Amino acid sequence: xxxxxVKLSRLFMVLMAVVGLFAGVTAVPASAQSAVDDVSVDGFGxxxxxxxxxxxxxxxxxxxxxxxLWHHMKVLQAIADAHPGxxxxxxxxxxxxxxxxxxxYVAKVMRQSGYDVTIQTYHFFYFAFTAVPTLREVSxxxxxxxxxxxxxxxxxxxxTTAALQPAxxxxxxxxxxxxxxxxxxxTDFTGFVPGRVALIQRGTCNFxxxxxxxxxxxxxxxxxxxxxxxxxxxxxxxxxxxxxxGNRVVPNIPVAFVPFATGSDLVTQSSQAVKPVMTIGIKAVxxxxxxxxxxxxxxRGGDPNHTVVVDAHLDAIYGAGMLDNxxxxxxxxxxxQMMRKVKPRNKLRFIWFGxxxxxxxxxxxxVDNLSPTELAKIGYDLDADVTATPNYMVGVLDPAGVDLxxxxxxxxxxxxxxxxxKVGRDHGIHYFDSIGLKNELxxxxxxxxxxxxxxxxxxxxxxxxQDCCKNEQDVAxxxxxxxxxxxxxxxxxxxxxxxxxxxxxxxxxNDPKVLTFMSKGFANMVVKMAFDRTVLGSGHKPPGHxxxxxxxxxxxxxx
Numbered sequence: 001x002x003x004x005x006v007k008l009s010r011l012f013m014v015l016m017a018v019v020g021l022f023a024g025v026t027a028v029p030a031s032a033q034s035a036v037d038d039v040s041v042d043g044f045g046x047x048x049x050x051x052x053x054x055x056x057x058x059x060x061x062x063x064x065x066x067x068x069l070w071h072h073m074k075v076l077q078a079i080a081d082a083h084p085g086x087x088x089x090x091x092x093x094x095x096x097x098x099x100x101x102x103x104x105y106v107a108k109v110m111r112q113s114g115y116d117v118t119i120q121t122y123h124f125f126y127f128a129f130t131a132v133p134t135l136r137e138v139s140x141x142x143x144x145x146x147x148x149x150x151x152x153x154x155x156x157x158x159x160t161t162a163a164l165q166p167a168x169x170x171x172x173x174x175x176x177x178x179x180x181x182x183x184x185x186x187t188d189f190t191g192f193v194p195g196r197v198a199l200i201q202r203g204t205c206n207f208x209x210x211x212x213x214x215x216x217x218x219x220x221x222x223x224x225x226x227x228x229x230x231x232x233x234x235x236x237x238x239x240x241x242x243x244x245x246g247n248r249v250v251p252n253i254p255v256a257f258v259p260f261a262t263g264s265d266l267v268t269q270s271s272q273a274v275k276p277v278m279t280i281g282i283k284a285v286x287x288x289x290x291x292x293x294x295x296x297x298x299x300r301g302g303d304p305n306h307t308v309v310v311d312a313h314l315d316a317i318y319g320a321g322m323l324d325n326x327x328x329x330x331x332x333x334x335x336x337q338m339m340r341k342v343k344p345r346n347k348l349r350f351i352w353f354g355x356x357x358x359x360x361x362x363x364x365x366x367v368d369n370l371s372p373t374e375l376a377k378i379g380y381d382l383d384a385d386v387t388a389t390p391n392y393m394v395g396v397l398d399p400a401g402v403d404l405x406x407x408x409x410x411x412x413x414x415x416x417x418x419x420x421x422k423v424g425r426d427h428g429i430h431y432f433d434s435i436g437l438k439n440e441l442x443x444x445x446x447x448x449x450x451x452x453x454x455x456x457x458x459x460x461x462x463x464x465x466q467d468c469c470k471n472e473q474d475v476a477x478x479x480x481x482x483x484x485x486x487x488x489x490x491x492x493x494x495x496x497x498x499x500x501x502x503x504x505x506x507x508x509x510n511d512p513k514v515l516t517f518m519s520k521g522f523a524n525m526v527v528k529m530a531f532d533r534t535v536l537g538s539g540h541k542p543p544g545h546x547x548x549x550x551x552x553x554x555x556x557x558x559x
Contacts, residue, residue: 044068055342057524063338064523066516072330077507080320086130086285089503092316094355095126095290103293113340115297122365126290127155131283135256138277147501152238154255159281160220165196174228178203183210194218197278202227206559208241208249221280222255225263233260242558254280292354294362302347305377306536308529309349312384313356318500323509328384331519344530353448363448367455379536383449383461388515391480394439396428397461401441420458420535431524438477462522467495
């Protein structure tokens with residue numbers, strides 16, 4: 001959720017990636033084909049594991065081996081390397097050839113393992129940078145701003161070099177709570193000189209509204225600075241823009257988001273006789289109807305009226321995505337291989353979702369397109385979302401747990417979701433206790449399990465945190481160090497995973513030992529729920545409709 005340049009011309013790679021993206025190219029190039037072809041079902045787990053029925057934890061867990069997990073990880077890294085995205089870096093992002101090749105690989109392994117495999121297709125809005133965005137103050141004090149550290153680009157395209165002019169409604173010093181309506185009305189641009197870059201303060205309305213008003217006034221670019229209230233001071237933004245109705249807009253003028261301190265300084269400079277001149281450049285490719293895929297693989301045995309979904313998201317964000325979430329995808333792939341001879345009491349449905357990083361697109365599409373009858377057959381969901389963090393936490397999903405990033409409880413689920421969710425959760429806790437590992441309970445918010453919980457299906461799962469945000473409590477429980485990527489406390493900067501311009505979520509961003517013990521813990525949950533009688537087959541039935549619970553908010557604020 002990293003990208004390394006492959007040894008080809010950057011221009012050639014960019015052109016080929018863009019052509020492949022829209023032409024539906026899915027073949028794995030020769031550089032990765034040998035790894036993809038090296039799938040021998042009998043070669044995994046060792047001779048004993050390959051031929052026996054691993055229907056208990058005692059038999060299954062010893063078959064979850066580091067070398068098998070790491071083989072799949074190397075294949076997914078090779079696929080990313082062989083499929084550069086539009087920016088020329090290795091990629092497995094949704095809507096790109098690297099993701100499709102990843103889905104094809106998983107489907108091939110599952111078919112060879114004897115599962116009934118289907119590919120579910122859906123469409124989504126695709127946006128990708130084709131070059132590193134740039135922001136620079138040309139004069140009177142030349143200064144280059146570092147992307148992701150000093151500023152973030154909004155989802156927009158275009159370039160400009162022009163004098164900066166503040167919009168109306170800026171509130172400096174800021175009030176204790178948000179109050180600025182800068183740029184929210186056309187009158188905030190009275191007297192604006194067409195062609196200039198508009199300087200706008202965050203607050204009150206959606207960012208897209210501010211940009212639309214600036215465009216209507218003739219602005220050639222927009223700089224939006226944080227409002228300055230508590231919690232609204234640092235680097236922010238960088239996501240999609242929405243208009244007043246919440247619809248996505250992609251302006252054809254560049255949009256930059258900067259911290260309050262930067263914006264306040266630019267306001268001061270703009271009051272001088274010599275106005276600051278800014279250069280902004282954002283190059284991107286946009287496809288409003290990009291194709292994406294969920295890979296669904298059903299066990300050939302088990303009661304279809306009592307189905308356990310075992311899922312992970314296969315997509316990356318901003319690159320190879322080897323930690324987030326090749327690791328979780330490999331965890332469930334290896335478990336599925338080792339359980340291929342099992343005749344479970346409950347049907348097992350392994351799903352690799354796309355679009356998770358863009359807002360649970362794949363899992364929401366899957367759940368939303370189930371009929372009430374089909375939904376009622378799903379009795380439980382188990383989700384593996386990041387299972388190999390070197391500076392790890394041992395996280396177990398619990399609907400009453402705290403959100404990973406906010407560390408607050410943001411969603412409350414009714415008893416028919418929460419109480420049965422504890423069954424799978426406790427299987428995970430029991431295993432980690434048995435090997436002397438402490439654990440921490442995290443909410444499903446931000447994972448595909450959330451989509452199932454919102455549909456009334458009990459769920460649990462595992463996660464090891466991201467490479468960004470380990471706090472003092474986590475260090476006390478698990479050791480390691482504060483933060484991760486930079487050591488900030490808390491370091492919610494995304495690390496390698498959520499940052500589009502670090503390109504470092506590659507194979508080296510994963511710990512094979514952590515991947516192994518987390519995969520074993522998850523395998524314990526899967527095999528126990530495959531034969532569960534307390535939730536599935538006990539008279540419990542999911543309601544077959546969405547439950548009353550708070551909706552998930554993923555990514556940056558829209559205003």
